[in-house]
Amino acid sequence: MAHYKSKKITQLREQLLAWYDRSARDLPWRLPPAQGLKGQRPDPYAVWLSEIMLQQTGVATVKTYYVAFINRFPTVQDLAKAPLDDVLALWAGLGYYRRAHHLHAAAKDILARGGVPTQPQTLQKIQGIGPYTAAAIAAIAFDQPVVPVDGNVERVLSRLWLIEAILPAAKPIFWHEAQAWMSTHRPGDFAQALMDLGATICTPRTPACNLCPWQSSCGASKQSRQGEFPKKQVNKKKPTRYGTSWVHIDPDGVLVTKRAHSGLLGGMLEVPSTSWGDDPSSDPCLGPVDLPKGVTWLDGGYIDHVFTHFALRVRVFSAYSPKSLPVVGYQRLGLDALAGAALPSLMHKIIVAGRSILAAQSIGLDQV
DNA sequence: GAGACGTGGGC
DNA sequence: TGCCCAAGTCT
Secondary structure, three states: OOOOHHHHHHHHHHHHHHHHHOOOOOOOOOOOOOHHHHOOOOHHHHHHHHHHHOOOOOHHHHHHHHHHHHHHHHHHHHHHOOOHHHHHHOOOOOOHHHHHHHHHHHHHHHHOOOOOOOOHHHHOOOOOOOOOHHHHHHHHHHHOOOOOOHHHHHHHHHHHHHOOOOOOHHHHHHHHHOOOOOOOOOHHHHHHHHHEEEEEEEEOOOHHHHHHHHHHOOHHOOOOHHHOOOEEEEOOOOOEEEEEEEEEEOOEEEEEEEEEOOOOOOOOOEOOOOEEOOOOOOOOOHHHOOOOOOOOOOOEEEEEEEEOOOOEEEEEEEEEEOOOOOOOOOOOOOOHOOOOOOHHHHHHHHHHHHHHHHHHHOOOOOOO
């Protein structure tokens, strides 16, 4: 590290921390910087939980889930002793459900370890905690001198220093660049300040450079090339897959079953469905053979849903039975229990579509 | 290294 | 509509 850059970094650190002291976002899991300056630290459990929820997920979305989660499971003990299904139900709609499985297993692990580890190296041994999250928890919860590198930090640093390296291959370069900022002076606040800057000022599109404490030092801003950074590999187009689902409602509720614990929507509930294939005209009769017999299936059209790596078009059929109709291998989910169930957004959409078709036909009016 | 893994919002 | 984006991790 050249001496001039080291000196520059010290100055920039102070500018950013000063900005953070007056501009820090007020977040449910966060300790305000003023309290941190008085020697307080946030609850490591809260920091860990928030960081897991924030992986690839926006702050606005996480807030609601975080509050519900921390109220239901105020401590790591509460989480560790809870049934997995309760955890999945609270996670429903947040996505990346493997995170919830990891979180539950990690709670037991953390208990066994006597608490949340303080060192990045140890933190990374825990399920669901990678290089970023380990550094974030160590810095924010324990004021360890590390600089977590997430998408915000990559964007901010690439613009500041005009780093042309292409992500994600260049992740090691960014990690190295970021550690040059490491300091024992307020490392937790510095980490959060960097992320706040990326989230509120140095945004992907139309950054608010005029409000940025680093504007006069920013290479991209000087050259009006903010939009070029960070350099990223272009995304591949995602394929479309097709399937069929059946929404069956009787007095006990809608017919559902639990998906396998591994893979897509792992451990979550689903309505009877075909597998999802590449053929748009695949025969829906290839679906579950144990659907209720002797009911009239109404065609509910289709609904579209987009996953990370493929788009999905599901044809929906729905039917109502005025008397209980149990099906082997399935359970009934009461219609008043939908909101609190482990239903992924996709399945929620499908059920809503199925119900609206029945309602439109005035079928089972008071029940559907 | 590349692909799997959700969802909602912005433009 | 479609594409990008959001505090990544695991295989």
